[in-house]
Structures are given as C-alpha cells and as structure tokens.
Amino acid sequence: MKVGILTFQNANNYGAALQAFALCSTVRKLGYDVELINYENPSVTEYENPRLPHLSEVMTNPVGSVFRLTTAKAFSCRKRAFDSFSEKHELIGSSIETQEDIEEKYDVVVVGSDQVWNPVITGGDMTYFLSKVDSLQTCKMAYAASFGYESFPSNLAKQCGEALADFDCIGVRETEGSILVRTLSGFDSSVVLDPTLLFRKSDWETVAASGSARDSISQFAELDQGYVFVYIAAERSKTISFAKRAAKQRGLNIVLISGYRSLPFIHCGKDASFVSLEEFLFLIQHASLVVTSSFHGYALALALEKDVYFSLVDGGNTKNSRLLSLAKITKTENREISDQTSLCSMDYSAIRRRIEAERQRSLLFLQHGLEKCVVARKERQV
Numbered sequence: 001m002k003v004g005i006l007t008f009q010n011a012n013n014y015g016a017a018l019q020a021f022a023l024c025s026t027v028r029k030l031g032y033d034v035e036l037i038n039y040e041n042p043s044v045t046e047y048e049n050p051r052l053p054h055l056s057e058v059m060t061n062p063v064g065s066v067f068r069l070t071t072a073k074a075f076s077c078r079k080r081a082f083d084s085f086s087e088k089h090e091l092i093g094s095s096i097e098t099q100e101d102i103e104e105k106y107d108v109v110v111v112g113s114d115q116v117w118n119p120v121i122t123g124g125d126m127t128y129f130l131s132k133v134d135s136l137q138t139c140k141m142a143y144a145a146s147f148g149y150e151s152f153p154s155n156l157a158k159q160c161g162e163a164l165a166d167f168d169c170i171g172v173r174e175t176e177g178s179i180l181v182r183t184l185s186g187f188d189s190s191v192v193l194d195p196t197l198l199f200r201k202s203d204w205e206t207v208a209a210s211g212s213a214r215d216s217i218s219q220f221a222e223l224d225q226g227y228v229f230v231y232i233a234a235e236r237s238k239t240i241s242f243a244k245r246a247a248k249q250r251g252l253n254i255v256l257i258s259g260y261r262s263l264p265f266i267h268c269g270k271d272a273s274f275v276s277l278e279e280f281l282f283l284i285q286h287a288s289l290v291v292t293s294s295f296h297g298y299a300l301a302l303a304l305e306k307d308v309y310f311s312l313v314d315g316g317n318t319k320n321s322r323l324l325s326l327a328k329i330t331k332t333e334n335r336e337i338s339d340q341t342s343l344c345s346m347d348y349s350a351i352r353r354r355i356e357a358e359r360q361r362s363l364l365f366l367q368h369g370l371e372k373c374v375v376a377r378k379e380r381q382v
Contacts, residue, residue: 001374003027003034004106006128007114009092010040012048012079013259014280015296019113023143023195024091030367035093037102043123074274081276099132108373111142113173113195118148124156129163136380139373140166143366144173144192147180150321161185168376169369174325192362196299197355204303208285211278220270221255221283229287230256233294234319238311240268242337243291249343252288259294295322302330302355305348311337330354
C-alpha cells in the first residue's frame, strides 16, 4: 500500500519543510510505505526557489529585484541544506507532473498540511484538490490542510466543493477551514493539530541534535550570552520592535530569520536566514525567548516549550486565523504582542496537557483515516 503526501515539498521555508517531515515520519511510524509527492506547483516554485532577477525584472520591478539580489546567496544555502535534509530522511519520491501520475503511483493520497487549499499561493491549482484523481483507484484524505483565509473565491467554489466531496475523510488545521469545507462541499471535517505538534519536545530535540554544525551555530548565536530568537513571516514591525525591547530589558542578543526577506534586518541583529533545518530547531531550542509572526514558528516554540510571543497582522486580516486558532487550542492567547504586553514566563504544565490531548485526538484521526482509506480501496477494487 503506497501512500503519498501532497504538500509544498519544495518550499524554501522552515515551517513548510518541517511540517512535511513530521507528517511523513508520523505516517511511517504507523507502518505505511509513504513519501512526499514530488509535484511542483508553478506558483510555489517561482516564489520559493532562489534565483537572480532577470534583466526585464530589474526594469519593471526594481524593489523585487533588489530583494532577489540581496537574498540569493543565503536562500541558495538554505535550499541546499533543505535538499540534503530530504535526502538524508528519504522523504521525496520521483518527479510527478500530473494528477494522472498521482493516481497511477499512489494507493492513498494525504493532502496537507500547510496552505495547500489557498488559491492565492497555488494559483488556483486543482491538483491539491485531486479533482482528476479517480477515487476508485486512489483513496483521498486530508490532514491539517489549510485554506489560509476565512473565505474562498466564488469562481472556484463549485469546482472545489465537488472535489472535496470525493474525499474519504478531511482534517483541517483551523476552525475556519472546517466551516469552509462544510460551506463548499456540504460535508463535515475535523480540526486537527499541525504535524509539527504531532512531535513531542524530545522528538524535535533529537532532530536538532542530528545536525553536523552544532559548534558553529552555537558560536554564531553566542549561546553563552543568551539571545532572543526572531522568526518573521507575515507581520514585521511589531515583531521586530517587541524583540528589540525584550532583548534590551533582558540584556540579550538578537538572532533572526526572515521567511523571505532580509533587508529590514541589516541593523537589527544576527541574520541566520541561511541555516539548516536542524540548526533552525537548535536556535529555537536554546533561545532565551522566541518572538515570531509565523504560525510554524509559534507551533515549534510551543512544541519545544519555550517562552514565546506572537504578533498578528493589523486590520483584522484573515491571515491571522492560523495563529489565533492555535492560540485558542493551547489557551495561550495572552502571548499575543500588543502595546500592553509585558515580559513573563510561561507555565507549560497546563499547556503540555492540552497539546497532548489534542495530539492523541489528531493521531487517532490520522490512524483511523488511513485505515478507512485502506478498507475503502479494497472494497472498490472488488
């Protein structure tokens, strides 16, 4: 029984890479032959792959061109490190180009996690809805799939709803996603944990310790002096401002990573945007404080039981649903950065129990979903 996981396996993004690794590893522990489906979405590939700007881009988009020029070296180092991690853990299968290829190769496809159902990111690619995959041949389920927003484009609603109705079971990452699935398809879904939280603290510590550059990254971060680890995704200004204030109050250095842009960080701290996945986890693990605007940054800090604060995009932006949903599940809403936020430590005794309860529920969903797919496929083959 061959299981394929359809996510953003080629993203040059720490959260995307680690959630894919965590889900693939978890399904393997359940006893399945599984790999990440090596499908490259054109929009994701264009955005994620580091490259120098074309001459035409320099004229039409000078700001974007400067960004590509200044980040190409660091992001190329990151990409090589990500590729090496995937090879070491044998995560990714051979290249896949079409949904027909997916149907031919895999008995079960798990869609997720990450924002695979966000048409802004994918360019409306219906591959992530498996719209052309015959469910008589390949069973379909979703685990922690995310729309990224609270609404969905009306021009894609009917097509996507029909595709979702053909899934054997659906697990989404946010409550808003569950509402959208019901609106689009008429079917229920379960809200489950992001794969990064299926791993316990000790699991991530083992991954962090498996890298080969512990001494160099410790020296770079000046581990003995202590540091605030900053991971930037959507919101930037509040995140950086709060990190600076926290570092000054506690006499700490700042080590930071930008998901995609590094220009504003030139005078803010040590830019670690080039580090490997193991080093990224190491930096979170050994930080005195974590400050982030990233969903996965917050999830991994919680998994590693670190003192952490998160920032939201101003103006009621629906992108906030991801972080708000996780904060609600873990009852850590008080860690949101605001003008009144003061520094205080987190008591993980209750948080740990909440996450463990959700982890067990999510693991049961994944296990039962895969078992349901196996049974359904056998019945359909008769």
